[in-house]
Amino acid sequence: MSVILVFLAVIAGFAGWWLSHQRLMAKPWLEQGVIGDLVGMEGSALPTAKIGLGVFLAVVGCLFALFTSAYFMRMELSDWQALPIPRLLWFNTGVLVLSSIALQCASVAARRGQIDTVRLGLATAGLTALAFLVGQLMAWRELTEDGYLLASNPANSFFYLITGLHGLHIVGGLVALGRTTAGAWNGARPERLRLSVELCAMYWHFLLFVWLAIFALLAGWAATFIDICRQLLT
Amino acid sequence: MVDVTPADAIPPAEVAEVELYHPHSWWTKYVFSQDAKVIAIQYSATATAIGMVALVLSWLMRLQLGFPGTFDFITPEAYYQFITMHGMIMVIYLLTALFLGGFGNYLIPLMVGARDMVFPYVNMLSYWIYLLAVLVLVASFFAPGGPTGAGWTLYPPQAIMTGTPGGQDWGIILMLVSLILFIIGFTMGGLNYVVTVLQGRTRGMTLMRMPLTVWGIFTATVMALLAFPALFVACVMMLFDRALGTSFFMPAIVEMGEQLQHGGGSPILFQHLFWFFGHPEVYIVALPAFGIVSDLISTHARKNIFGYRMMVWAIIGIGALSFVVWAHHMYVSGMHPYFGFFFATTTLIIAVPTAIKVYNWVLTLWRGDIHLTIPMLFALAFIVTFVNGGLTGLFLGNVVVDVPLSDTMFVVAHFHMVMGVAPIIVIFGAIYHWYPKVTGRMLDERLGQFHFWVTFLGAYLIFFPMHYIGLMGVPRRYHELTDVTVMTETAHHLNSFISVMALIVGFAQVVFLFNLIWSIRHGREAGGNPWRATTLEWQTPQTPPAHGNFGKELPIVYRWAYDYSVPGAKEDFIPQNMPGTFGTSKEPA
Numbered sequence: 068m069s070v071i072l073v074f075l076a077v078i079a080g081f082a083g084w085w086l087s088h089q090r091l092m093a094k095p096w097l098e099q100g101v102i103g104d105l106v107g108m109e110g111s112a113l114p115t116a117k118i119g120l121g122v123f124l125a126v127v128g129c130l131f132a133l134f135t136s137a138y139f140m141r142m143e144l145s146d147w148q149a150l151p152i153p154r155l156l157w158f159n160t161g162v163l164v165l166s167s168i169a170l171q172c173a174s175v176a177a178r179r180g181q182i183d184t185v186r187l188g189l190a191t192a193g194l195t196a197l198a199f200l201v202g203q204l205m206a207w208r209e210l211t212e213d214g215y216l217l218a219s220n221p222a223n224s225f226f227y228l229i230t231g232l233h234g235l236h237i238v239g240g241l242v243a244l245g246r247t248t249a250g251a252w253n254g255a256r257p258e259r260l261r262l263s264v265e266l267c268a269m270y271w272h273f274l275l276f277v278w279l280a281i282f283a284l285l286a287g288w289a290a291t292f293i294d295i296c297r298q299l300l301t
Numbered sequence: 302m303v304d305v306t307p308a309d310a311i312p313p314a315e316v317a318e319v320e321l322y323h324p325h326s327w328w329t330k331y332v333f334s335q336d337a338k339v340i341a342i343q344y345s346a347t348a349t350a351i352g353m354v355a356l357v358l359s360w361l362m363r364l365q366l367g368f369p370g371t372f373d374f375i376t377p378e379a380y381y382q383f384i385t386m387h388g389m390i391m392v393i394y395l396l397t398a399l400f401l402g403g404f405g406n407y408l409i410p411l412m413v414g415a416r417d418m419v420f421p422y423v424n425m426l427s428y429w430i431y432l433l434a435v436l437v438l439v440a441s442f443f444a445p446g447g448p449t450g451a452g453w454t455l456y457p458p459q460a461i462m463t464g465t466p467g468g469q470d471w472g473i474i475l476m477l478v479s480l481i482l483f484i485i486g487f488t489m490g491g492l493n494y495v496v497t498v499l500q501g502r503t504r505g506m507t508l509m510r511m512p513l514t515v516w517g518i519f520t521a522t523v524m525a526l527l528a529f530p531a532l533f534v535a536c537v538m539m540l541f542d543r544a545l546g547t548s549f550f551m552p553a554i555v556e557m558g559e560q561l562q563h564g565g566g567s568p569i570l571f572q573h574l575f576w577f578f579g580h581p582e583v584y585i586v587a588l589p590a591f592g593i594v595s596d597l598i599s600t601h602a603r604k605n606i607f608g609y610r611m612m613v614w615a616i617i618g619i620g621a622l623s624f625v626v627w628a629h630h631m632y633v634s635g636m637h638p639y640f641g642f643f644f645a646t647t648t649l650i651i652a653v654p655t656a657i658k659v660y661n662w663v664l665t666l667w668r669g670d671i672h673l674t675i676p677m678l679f680a681l682a683f684i685v686t687f688v689n690g691g692l693t694g695l696f697l698g699n700v701v702v703d704v705p706l707s708d709t710m711f712v713v714a715h716f717h718m719v720m721g722v723a724p725i726i727v728i729f730g731a732i733y734h735w736y737p738k739v740t741g742r743m744l745d746e747r748l749g750q751f752h753f754w755v756t757f758l759g760a761y762l763i764f765f766p767m768h769y770i771g772l773m774g775v776p777r778r779y780h781e782l783t784d785v786t787v788m789t790e791t792a793h794h795l796n797s798f799i800s801v802m803a804l805i806v807g808f809a810q811v812v813f814l815f816n817l818i819w820s821i822r823h824g825r826e827a828g829g830n831p832w833r834a835t836t837l838e839w840q841t842p843q844t845p846p847a848h849g850n851f852g853k854e855l856p857i858v859y860r861w862a863y864d865y866s867v868p869g870a871k872e873d874f875i876p877q878n879m880p881g882t883f884g885t886s887k888e889p890a
Contacts, residue, residue, distance in 0.1 A: 068573055068577065071531075071577070072624075072625075075527060075624055078527065079621060082523075086617070089507070089508045089509070090507060090508070090509055091508075091509065091610070091613065091614070092610070093507070093509045093610075094610070095507075095509045095510050095609060095610075095860075095861035096605060096609065096861055096863065096864075098304075098860075098861075099304055099859055099860050099881075099882045099883070100304045100505075100859055100860075100880075100882070101504060101505040101857060101858070101859060111499065111500065115419050115496060115500040115501075116420075118496055118499055118500060119419065119420060119492055119496045122492055122495055122496060122526070123488075123492055125526070125527070126488055126491075126492075126526050126527070126530060129526075129527050129530045130530040130533065130534065133530055133531050133534045133574065133577075134534055137534060137538065137549070137570060137574060140567065140570050140573070141549060141566075141567060141570060144565055144566075144567055145565065146548075146564060146565030147565075217541075217545055217546075217547060218545055218546040218547045218548070218562070221547070221548055221549060221565065221566070224541060224547040224548070224549060225549075228537070228538070228541060232537075
């Protein structure tokens with residue numbers, strides 16, 4: 068369970084940092100009047116939707132950290148046989164990186180008010196994300212054709228489960244991205260569009276990060292890395 | 302006394318960004334409503350309804366235990382199904398949903414001075430997914446094979462095997478699907494509760510001016526958002542094991558002479574995941590109760606809460622600590638003794654902030670002007686009950702004590718006292734306290750007195766003897782114990798006594814339900830602020846609060862939530878939104 072504890076420690080660090088700016092040492096019973104000269108006491112200047120997404124991403128991160136924890140714990144048992152990582156996954160990774168870059172471009176363009184670039188970025192991001200999903204499905208098919216079935220080994224089970232769950236999150240993101248894209252074509256208000264694009268970009272970068280982490284996990288590098296760390300410590 | 306008002310004019314509290322959703326029809330006003338107050342009532346009503354099912358299940362269990370052999374329809378399978386559903390419903394579908402979905406939705410926007418939750422649409426979805434989860438759960442009663450009988454912890458491998466009711470039928474699948482739905486729904490609601498506290502506070506409402514109720518619900522929601530994923534992961538993986546034949550948790554097993562297709566899995570892995578959720582869950586239920594009780598005591602003792610800062614820190618400390626104690630539920634799983642030592646230590650450490658809270662409640666009462674209203678009675682009963690349940694928790698937190706007691710009724714008595722009776726008592730107190738705000742009328746006082754005394758004394762008469770028979774060695778989880786040495790005549794008589802008391806206490810809850818419904822029309826008119834309380838929900842222009850909560854302008858907050866009996870003030874309470882500097886309230890800590 069060490070992975071999830073490290074993850075929670077990071078969250079706790081964030082929470083502690085934030086709390087330390089909230090005047091937890093104040094003596095509210097001695098203060099009357101409106102505390103107005105202290106910046107940030109009444110919520111953050113960031114848009115509420117962004118904070119909401121941030122909290123949601125923490126929950127999603129928690130979910131994948133828990134799967135990682137479970138993965139490591141199950142891996143130590145004797146019946147574990149790692150499965151070969153299809154080469155296609157490298158290609159998929161590249162596609163997902165492209166998707167993230169496209170959204171970043173769209174986000175920058177939205178800030179500058181270049182609506183055509185925004186549309187181009189959104190469309191590219193959507194298509195590349197779809198390509199990623201198709202690629203993942205093809206990787207699954209490749210593996211099943213080679214006889215690495217879901218139930219035949221826990222390593223396979225985890226592979227399908229974690230990649231599947233990541234894919235589902237991309238699908239969910241595509242719904243939001245689809246709505247944003249529709250808004251970009253149908254003339255949504257610029258500031259509203261800008262926020263939506265930024266939210267999509269944030270979600271995409273996070274899912275890219277998650278994908279890189281689970282790719283490292285499933286390919287076995289994460290385990291090697293931890294082994295090296297352990298040897299350095301002992 | 303410091304006046305912290307800035308010299309220049311105070312800007313209005315309204316934020317341009319807020320877009321309040323306005324309902325257009327009866328359907329969007331009362332059914333698919335995006336108003337947190339309506340959603341709160343929907344959550345509460347659904348939770349209460351399913352809670353009544355769990356209450357009846359507990360009656361059936363007690364009938365079987367108290368009078369074994371009398372009721373033919375309670376087969377061993379049925380008994381296990383009753384246990385499982387009773388536990389699961391009470392912990393998750395009742396307590397969690399009622400505290401966070403019910404009280405959270407109603408109180409957070411009102412107490413922090415917001416017009417509504419920040420994402421009203423998501424908030425509405427949260428309720429409907431919760432309702433779906435409840436319906437799936439109820440459906441398992443009617444599925445072939447009935448609901449699962451795996452125990453509320455759903456430990457594999459037995460949870461998905463033939464011998465367990467629902468293991469190879471629909472029961473376990475529906476249970477897991479229902480939990481997954483609940484978690485998705487809860488996450489949607491939880492995002493709202495957290496972000497509303499972060500972003501929705503009105504001008505002047507700093508974190509350290511929030512009522513402790515909001516602090517409790519806020520911290521509990523953060524914990525729930527981080528803990529429920531563990532249950533989600535466990536449920537998904539178990540669902541794979543059951544439906545797709547994987548072996549995440551399932552070891553190689555020979556069942557009825559046949560080798561199952563599973564092999565190599567780790568049941569302990571499930572236990573870790575489950576309790577990584579399960580222990581924070583105790584505090585997810587307890588922290589809102591702590592917060593609410595603080596407000597009830599302060600209001601009804603007409604005194605500021607003692608040690609407000611300490612109370613806030615304790616809430617945060619308990620929240621953080623509760624994530625590193627989970628394995629004290631697993632002392633008997635054969636784990637490494639050093640781990641046991643570690644988790645025993647963390648478990649005992651958590652008693653420190655908890656004890657601070659208990660002392661602060663008692664010190665708030667000290668020399669207070671105590672009004673023995675029904676909410677106050679329940680708050681006082683909570684302190685006693687929680688101390689009782691907490692102390693046996695310190696017993697069981699030690700490995701050497703837990704190992705022999707783990708499988709006895711002592712544990713049942715402990716966790717019912719600390720996370721069954723104690724939070725439920727707070728819920729009752731809170732309902733008596735806020736019912737006038739929700740409906741505009743008071744609950745009937747005499748029925749309330751009856752409900753309180755029967756519930757409080759009855760709960761003690763149920764669970765005190767249960768500690769005793771636990772210490773005598775009577776094991777839990779058994780359908781029938783007639784001819785075994787631990788079942789002495791005393792134990793048997795006590796068991797029958799407990800069962801009779803359980804029926805009586807259950808009846809008192811029916812009276813309470815009647816009171817809830819009857820008082821909507823026939824209760825005494827309450828007025829806007831019957832308890833003369835300081836917090837913002839009592840200062841709304843209309844009672845019950847109208848759509849948008851605060852009329853034309855949001856309130857501006859000038860003081861903390863506990864200005865009771867301030868020397869020099871005209872009345873014995875100063876609402877949070879009243880400007881001006883008053884007297885010198887004594888420093889409470």
